[in-house]
Amino acid sequence: MSGHDHHHDHDHSELSETELRVRALETVLTEKGYVDPAALDLLIETYEKKVGPRNGAAVVAKAWADPAFRARLFKDATAAIGELGYAGRQGEHIVALENTPKLHNMVVCTLCSCYPWPVLGLPPVWYKSAPYRSRAVADPRGVLADFGVTLGKDTEIRVWDSTAEIRYLVIPMRPAGTEGWSEEKLADLVTRDSMIGTGLAKAPT
Amino acid sequence: MNGGQDLGGTHGHGSVVAEPDEPVFHAEWERRAFALTLAMARPGGWNIDMSRSARENRPPAEYLSMSYYQLWFAALETMLKERDLVTDDEIVAGHALRPPQPGKRVLSAADVAQVLYRGGPTERETNTKAAFKPGDRVRARDINPLTHTRLPRYVRGHIGTIERVIGCHVFPDSNAIGAGENPQWLYTVRFDGPELWGTGSDPSVKVSVDAWEPYLDPAKEIK
Numbered sequence: 001m002s003g004h005d006h007h008h009d010h011d012h013s014e015l016s017e018t019e020l021r022v023r024a025l026e027t028v029l030t031e032k033g034y035v036d037p038a039a040l041d042l043l044i045e046t047y048e049k050k051v052g053p054r055n056g057a058a059v060v061a062k063a064w065a066d067p068a069f070r071a072r073l074f075k076d077a078t079a080a081i082g083e084l085g086y087a088g089r090q091g092e093h094i095v096a097l098e099n100t101p102k103l104h105n106m107v108v109c110t111l112c113s114c115y116p117w118p119v120l121g122l123p124p125v126w127y128k129s130a131p132y133r134s135r136a137v138a139d140p141r142g143v144l145a146d147f148g149v150t151l152g153k154d155t156e157i158r159v160w161d162s163t164a165e166i167r168y169l170v171i172p173m174r175p176a177g178t179e180g181w182s183e184e185k186l187a188d189l190v191t192r193d194s195m196i197g198t199g200l201a202k203a204p205t
Numbered sequence: 206m207n208g209g210q211d212l213g214g215t216h217g218h219g220s221v222v223a224e225p226d227e228p229v230f231h232a233e234w235e236r237r238a239f240a241l242t243l244a245m246a247r248p249g250g251w252n253i254d255m256s257r258s259a260r261e262n263r264p265p266a267e268y269l270s271m272s273y274y275q276l277w278f279a280a281l282e283t284m285l286k287e288r289d290l291v292t293d294d295e296i297v298a299g300h301a302l303r304p305p306q307p308g309k310r311v312l313s314a315a316d317v318a319q320v321l322y323r324g325g326p327t328e329r330e331t332n333t334k335a336a337f338k339p340g341d342r343v344r345a346r347d348i349n350p351l352t353h354t355r356l357p358r359y360v361r362g363h364i365g366t367i368e369r370v371i372g373c374h375v376f377p378d379s380n381a382i383g384a385g386e387n388p389q390w391l392y393t394v395r396f397d398g399p400e401l402w403g404t405g406s407d408p409s410v411k412v413s414v415d416a417w418e419p420y421l422d423p424a425k426e427i428k
Contacts, residue, residue: 018234024298028296032301034311035312039312043240043244092325112257125231130269132221147221165326
């Protein structure tokens with residue numbers, strides 16, 4: 001699955017079969033009164049502008065900086081994350097996974113594309129792709145190498161296949177040299193990939 | 206179904222290639238296909254398991270050659286046509302040719318935020334007791350249903366350990382075929398890498414799936 005629209009590089013006046021069909025279906029559904037066009041725009045705006053990995057980064061930064069929140073997060077992540085206002089669709093049941101020097105967590109959905117939307121937004125194309133979904137469970141170190149990440153042989157690699165409605169959020173290790181940093185500053189070190197487990201948090205520069 | 210979607214452990218797909226600064230959507234039609242899929246769940250009356258089933262229920266070659274939103278859109282068309290909400294000739298015409306079905310609830314803009322915030326929790330109350338507890342050894346059943354299931358092939362027949370009793374959750378195998386939610390106990394089951402991938406494989410790898418009780422048997426290990 002390439003995940004790309006094979007036609008988007010073409011002349012803009014030439015609409016692909018898919019584009020035409022989506023447009024036609026939207027017209028039919030609107031004419032029949034099954035969809036509210038304003039609701040469609042709002043759904044798109046929500047996931048394009050409002051919900052994304054900045055939410056997850058705020059959760060991770062708070063877990064690093066606030067021991068009481070950290071305790072609540074590992075006890076009941078859905079409730080703790082809900083304190084920050086992040087909840088709902090594709091995040092109804094969230095579990096937070098703690099990375100340590102001895103344990104590295106990585107999240108995949110081999111069967112489709114399950115992903116914790118309220119904290120990470122919609123998944124990137126690679127997360128939904130056959131290479132990631134096929135190899136994450138069988139060769140996670142190879143996948144990490146694709147992302148330029150190498151971990152010691154004595155680090156356990158724990159892969160979580162999201163086969164049910166439980167959504168997993170990796171809490172990466174806090175980088176050294178960030179003692180006393182504010183949550184806002186810490187959040188800038190938290191990448192999307194570090195919360196999936198295909199990356200690490202950035203080192204302070 | 207043992208379809209193209211069940212990718213865990215399959216070979217030949219190449220390296221994982223991430224796109225730097227990837228946009229949320231790559232084309233306007235992806236935005237529309239995404240929003241239509243979310244919005245039509247209300248008048249359409251289908252559930253998430255039916256949606257997943259409609260996406261994967263196609264020849265594997267077709268599944269693997271389609272992009273993510275092409276799959277979403279194809280499934281949306283399938284589910285709409287199955288319910289006679291839209292017909293092929295209407296899509297070809299690009300206009301409604303028949304009146305709408307009466308009494309369909311529509312997702313209004315005013316409802317969007319609340320509907321997304323509420324989501325669709327799948328945990329259900331139960332009077333039954335969980336058959337397994339953390340630490341129990343279980344074997345994933347060797348099932349091969351022609352209909353939707355969430356037990357991936359790569360764990361079937363293999364022995365793992367119950368790590369967590371999650372709760373009682375809607376059972377996709379029933380829910381996807383309109384046979385009701387049929388809630389079942391759900392567990393996180395952890396497998397050692399070499400149990401899944403052979404004795405020569407990386408012993409530092411552990412893999413878990415979330416598996417409903419009907420996917421599991423108590424393991425009878427040969428000592």
